[in-house]
Amino acid sequence: MFAALAAAAEDRIIFDLAGIEDSYDTLLRELPGLSVRFAMKACPVDEVLSCLADKGAGFDAASPHEIAQALRTGVPVERIHYGNTIKSDRHIIEAYRLGIRDFATDSLEDVTAIARHAPGARVFCRLATEGDGALWGLGNKFGCSPADAVRVLETARETGLTPSGLSVHVGSQQMTAEAWRSAVERLADVLEVLDRRGISLDHVNLGGGLPALGYLDKRGRPLDPPTDKIFAVIREGMQQLREIPGHQLDFIVEPGRYLVADHGAIRAHVSRLSARQKLNGERQYWLYLSCGKFNGLYEMDELQYRLVFPSHPDAASVPAVVAGPTCDSDDAYAHEHGLVQVPRAAASGDPVWVLSCGAYATSYMTQGFNGFTPLPYTCVPGEGGGPPGPRHQVPPPGAGTPLEGARK
Numbered sequence: 440m441f442a443a444l445a446a447a448a449e450d451r452i453i454f455d456l457a458g459i460e461d462s463y464d465t466l467l468r469e470l471p472g473l474s475v476r477f478a479m480k481a482c483p484v485d486e487v488l489s490c491l492a493d494k495g496a497g498f499d500a501a502s503p504h505e506i507a508q509a510l511r512t513g514v515p516v517e518r519i520h521y522g523n524t525i526k527s528d529r530h531i532i533e534a535y536r537l538g539i540r541d542f543a544t545d546s547l548e549d550v551t552a553i554a555r556h557a558p559g560a561r562v563f564c565r566l567a568t569e570g571d572g573a574l575w576g577l578g579n580k581f582g583c584s585p586a587d588a589v590r591v592l593e594t595a596r597e598t599g600l601t602p603s604g605l606s607v608h609v610g611s612q613q614m615t616a617e618a619w620r621s622a623v624e625r626l627a628d629v630l631e632v633l634d635r636r637g638i639s640l641d642h643v644n645l646g647g648g649l650p651a652l653g654y655l656d657k658r659g660r661p662l663d664p665p666t667d668k669i670f671a672v673i674r675e676g677m678q679q680l681r682e683i684p685g686h687q688l689d690f691i692v693e694p695g696r697y698l699v700a701d702h703g704a705i706r707a708h709v710s711r712l713s714a715r716q717k718l719n720g721e722r723q724y725w726l727y728l729s730c731g732k733f734n735g736l737y738e739m740d741e742l743q744y745r746l747v748f749p750s751h752p753d754a755a756s757v758p759a760v761v762a763g764p765t766c767d768s769d770d771a772y773a774h775e776h777g778l779v780q781v782p783r784a785a786a787s788g789d790p791v792w793v794l795s796c797g798a799y800a801t802s803y804m805t806q807g808f809n810g811f812t813p814l815p816y817t818c819v820p821g822e823g824g825g826p827p828g829p830r831h832q833v834p835p836p837g838a839g840t841p842l843e844g845a846r847k
């Protein structure tokens with residue numbers, strides 16, 4: 440990864456496929472016996488999808504276009520589900536035509552439309568969660584109450600569909616194991632009610648939310664998710680849920696960020712380091728990068744990325760607001776919380792490496808807002824190994840110290 444960053448003469452996003460494979464292997468080692476349906480929205484890059492499909496992953500697709508892209512990897516259609524609870528009639532028809540037989544749902548309106556346009560399909564109902572403890576809660580837009588889930592799955596049965604499962608999503612970049620504990624409690628309650636009503640599901644989908652390891656929070660402090668505890672709680676939860684129905688219950692997860700975030704990095708460059716006097720008389724440094732919210736760093740308002748300035752090792756630094764290149768004031772870190780130490784000598788054109796931005800970078804890239812074109816990408820076979828993270832050797836945020844691997 441660092442060799443590819445160093446070799447890049449122009450801006451681009453680089454994905455380390457071996458790193459992604461390592462994260463996939465770690466996930467299956469930590470949570471044995473479950474199936475992975477990669478949430479394509481996190482990284483809809485053909486090479487990344489093929490790499491995961493070759494490892495045995497399936498896909499959580501959110502539209503007919505994503506389904507078609509997933510099919511191009513050669514993965515059997517049974518390993519793809521339509522995981523978006525929001526679907527027009529036309530999209531249901533198109534997905535069914537493409538061979539999809541597993542649909543997410545969360546309302547009577549949606550399940551009725553699936554019965555009409557995808558006769559005989561299997562449906563899993565998404566339960567609402569609070570999203571507490573996550574950087575992005577996803578709380579209100581998706582999922583229904585336990586009572587509604589029972590109604591939806593009973594309607595599925597009455598209309599000739601197969602009620603096949605329940606799903607949850609505890610919120611993206613979920614930082615607490617407690618979120619999975621309470622999701623499991625909710626799933627257990629609904630499974631018990633359904634069991635009493637003669638609806639026996641064959642799977643539980645534990646959704647996404649597993650955290651990336653290499654982010655910094657808005658104040659520039661390492662986010663240190665309790666991954667070991669999270670995996671332990673999920674393992675216990677799977678055991679608890681398996682005991683409810685009295686027949687085999689399978690488990691699915693839909694990770695997005697966990698598999699790809701730490702294995703993507705952007706080679707950007709310094710647009711300008713400027714110092715401007717504010718209206719209160721204070722002078723403030725701003726580091727404008729060649730990429731920002733609209734071309735790769737969409738999530739920069741909720742977190743900070745680790746920055747490496749390979750041409751300024753051990754340089755004197757100044758505290759600066761980091762921002763993207765567009766004429767949009769949202770295109771900046773949430774700087775009221777924390778400034779970043781950047782090399783005082785940073786000059787226009789100097790390379791900057793932005794780490795842990797492999798998730799939701801290509802998908803949240805505008806077509807050319809303000810004329811800043813989408814970043815090209817490169818996939819490298821990579822060196823594998825663990826992702827950067829609080830427990831790994833990483834440079835301090837924004838400091839001019841390159842990673843160990845920076846000179847490789």
Ligand SMILES: Cc1ncc(COP(=O)(O)O)c(C=O)c1O
Nearest residue numbers: 478611612647648693694695696
């Ligand atoms: C249905 C569904 N599953 C999985 C994911 C992936 O979430 P994450 O990237 O937090 O793992 C998302 C993301 O929004 C989603 O909407």
